[in-house]
Amino acid sequence: NHVYVHIIAITEAQCGKLGDKMNTLFLDAQTHLKAAFSYIDISEDIQKRLKYPKKTTLVSIPVRMDDGRLEVFEGYRVQFDNTRGPTKGGIRFHPSVDLDEVTSLSFWMTIKCAVAGLPFGGAKGGITVDPKTLSRLELERLSRGYIRALADVIGPNRDIPAPDVNTNSTIMGWMAEEYFEIVREQRPDVITGKPIHLNGSLGREAATGKGALYTLLHWVKSQNIEPENTRIAVQGFGNAGFHFARLAKQAGFKIVALSDSRGGIYSEDGLDPERIMHHKKTRHELKAMLYCDASVCDEAEYKQISNADLLKQDVDVLVLAALENQVTEKNVAKVKAKVILEVANGPVSAGADDILFNNNITVLPDVLVNAGGVIVSYLEWVQNKTGLYWEESEVNERLKFRIVREAETIFNLARDKALSLRTAAYIHGVARIAGAIKEKGTREYFQNG
Numbered sequence: 001n002h003v004y005v006h007i008i009a010i011t012e013a014q015c016g017k018l019g020d021k022m023n024t025l026f027l028d029a030q031t032h033l034k035a036a037f038s039y040i041d042i043s044e045d046i047q048k049r050l051k052y053p054k055k056t057t058l059v060s061i062p063v064r065m066d067d068g069r070l071e072v073f074e075g076y077r078v079q080f081d082n083t084r085g086p087t088k089g090g091i092r093f094h095p096s097v098d099l100d101e102v103t104s105l106s107f108w109m110t111i112k113c114a115v116a117g118l119p120f121g122g123a124k125g126g127i128t129v130d131p132k133t134l135s136r137l138e139l140e141r142l143s144r145g146y147i148r149a150l151a152d153v154i155g156p157n158r159d160i161p162a163p164d165v166n167t168n169s170t171i172m173g174w175m176a177e178e179y180f181e182i183v184r185e186q187r188p189d190v191i192t193g194k195p196i197h198l199n200g201s202l203g204r205e206a207a208t209g210k211g212a213l214y215t216l217l218h219w220v221k222s223q224n225i226e227p228e229n230t231r232i233a234v235q236g237f238g239n240a241g242f243h244f245a246r247l248a249k250q251a252g253f254k255i256v257a258l259s260d261s262r263g264g265i266y267s268e269d270g271l272d273p274e275r276i277m278h279h280k281k282t283r284h285e286l287k288a289m290l291y292c293d294a295s296v297c298d299e300a301e302y303k304q305i306s307n308a309d310l311l312k313q314d315v316d317v318l319v320l321a322a323l324e325n326q327v328t329e330k331n332v333a334k335v336k337a338k339v340i341l342e343v344a345n346g347p348v349s350a351g352a353d354d355i356l357f358n359n360n361i362t363v364l365p366d367v368l369v370n371a372g373g374v375i376v377s378y379l380e381w382v383q384n385k386t387g388l389y390w391e392e393s394e395v396n397e398r399l400k401f402r403i404v405r406e407a408e409t410i411f412n413l414a415r416d417k418a419l420s421l422r423t424a425a426y427i428h429g430v431a432r433i434a435g436a437i438k439e440k441g442t443r444e445y446f447q448n449g
């Protein structure tokens with residue numbers, strides 16, 4: 001029965017019916033594609049091609065648990081489109097991972113890699129698991145099992161995974177090592193986001209947050225706004241949210257609210273993300289800051305807020321750096337921020353996005369804002385392929401150059417055509433994908449076999 005459900009799910013994903021059946025994220029994500037199509041001269045064939053994931057793989061991963069039990073986990077890898085190059089995208093470990101979510105994330109990766117001008121298509125993977133319930137050895141066995149199950153599907157010139165929610169450089173290191181064992185060859189270019197000691201790139205850890213900051217800085221400059229006069233609330237205090245908050249404070253912005261999955265804190269005087277991360281690491285929750293002695297923390301007054309409260313803060317910029325569908329038609333009316341910075345993938349639903357546009361709230365879109373991660377992953381892949389490793393400053397320069405260049409194009413397009421920044425970003429990315437599909441010739445589209 002279990003296998004049967006998997007086969008049905010794959011068939012439906014391949015037939016593009018996934019959205020209709022599950023009626024959720026993938027269908028919502030595709031709305032932006034439709035909006036972009038109306039501004040581009042793009043054939044019906046190409047439009048149709050972009051609605052279907054190219055390849056969907058579902059695997060079961062048996063793991064021997066520490067107490068001797070065998071547990072079987074569900075794993076996914078969706079390779080959405082590889083017209084512009086090998087597919088690329090992270091691996092998520094989370095209880096909510098399912099085919100709908102992974103397909104949507106693989107679609108966003110396809111648009112993002114094109115927006116960033118990288119020679120990659122898009123993919124995403126995941127395992128339905130709460131990694132917090134596993135021991136370190138169970139986590140390693142699960143990570144290695146994922147690669148054993150998918151070794152034929154990924155590859156340095158085929159599909160290159162990377163970290164996403166609840167995965168990190170350590171897990172990428174285990175995965176890369178497992179792949180080397182299978183292919184009997186050292187191929188560091190098979191996975192990015194690896195530890196520095198295992199041929200990872202300097203700068204990858206902070207790249208997503210840093211890219212988001214470069215995009216925001218370019219935006220405030222275009223609007224003649226000073227960082228010092230800009231108050232920010234950040235939802236999500238993991239890899240992307242923490243590095244963004246840390247670097248934004250350094251750049252002069254005032255971070256007044258932060259949250260993680262267990263709740264948030266607010267301070268009118270401004271928060272220090274590095275100090276808060278230190279407390280989170282020792283006490284395992286961001287709110288630990290609330291209980292700590294003022295002499296250990298600092299003089300600021302902290303107030304506890306809920307995740308829902310964070311979204312309603314009267315700030316200049318609301319940064320969404322957690323999961324998808326955080327601002328929807330249900331809560332969008334409560335958003336008071338003037339700008340939303342989408343560091344997470346898909347944090348604003350399509351319906352909410354339209355309302356925000358009509359209310360003159362600027363949304364800086366995920367496919368541009370969080371592209372810093374995959375841009376530095378690309379730089380890691382290039383370094384692995386050439387064997388020549390760069391200084392961190394060189395990596396950061398290349399990241400900045402690329403993301404600011406694409407941001408400038410998108411900001412100009414949105415201004416000239418009076419479009420939302422998201423529609424402009426999709427037009428920019430989809431035009432590159434459509435160009436590649438067209439140049440590839442007609443074999444796939446007009447002939448059998």
Ligand SMILES: NC(=O)C1=CN([C@@H]2O[C@H](COP(=O)(O)OP(=O)(O)OC[C@H]3O[C@@H](n4cnc5c(N)ncnc54)[C@H](O)[C@@H]3O)[C@@H](O)[C@H]2O)C=CC1
Pocket residue numbers: 163164165166167208235236237238239240241259260261262307321322323324343344345370371373374
């Ligand atoms: N890590 C990377 O390089 C990239 C990550 N992203 C996206 O950024 C987002 C965050 O990813 P990471 O930082 O890597 O994951 P992470 O696992 O390091 O951190 C996620 C954070 O979100 C928090 N969170 C979860 N649910 C929440 C809620 N309802 N309210 C507030 N906080 C909540 C968690 O407690 C955690 O602090 C995801 O959408 C991911 O796809 C995008 C591009 C690259």
Ligand SMILES: O=C(O)CCC(=O)C(=O)O
Pocket residue numbers: 088089090091109112160161162163164192193345370371373374375377
């Ligand atoms: O670094 C990468 O290859 C992909 C990161 C990712 O999963 C994302 O941008 O959502």
